[in-house]
Amino acid sequence: xxxxxxxxxxxxxxxxxxxxxxxxxxxxxxxxxxxxxxxxxxxxxxxxxxxxxxxxxxxxxxxxxxxxxxxxxxxxxxxxxxxxxxxxxxxxxxxxx
Numbered sequence: 001x002x003x004x005x006x007x008x009x010x011x012x013x014x015x016x017x018x019x020x021x022x023x024x025x026x027x028x029x030x031x032x033x034x035x036x037x038x039x040x041x042x043x044x045x046x047x048x049x050x051x052x053x054x055x056x057x058x059x060x061x062x063x064x065x066x067x068x069x070x071x072x073x074x075x076x077x078x079x080x081x082x083x084x085x086x087x088x089x090x091x092x093x094x095x096x097x
Contacts, residue, residue, distance in 0.1 A: 021049070029054075 013019045026032040029051055039055055041048040050058075060066050 025049075 009022050009025050011019050011022055021029075021038070023032065026036075029036075029038075029049065030053075031038070031051060037052055039050050039052060041050065
């Protein structure tokens with residue numbers, strides 16, 4: 001069977017715990033030829049490998065996708081509110097009645 005279609009891969013772990021991810025698996029993950037951070041997910045006796053970008057895309061899909069352009073995050077609104085309060089306190093902005 002073609003290695004790229006086979007869902008099972010074999011690698012050897014060295015004495016110090018290093019494992020080389022086979023080239024055909026790196027290609028399937030989209031990280032061939034690059035330095036990449038790989039995420040490990042352990043469940044029972046199974047380990048799943050994924051990339052940070054793939055994990056982010058899965059999370060976005062579960063949460064309804066990326067935010068529309070121009071949408072503010074709560075943290076951005078808090079930063080703006082704190083900056084406005086600091087301007088009021090310093091006298092740089094006219095006070096409100």
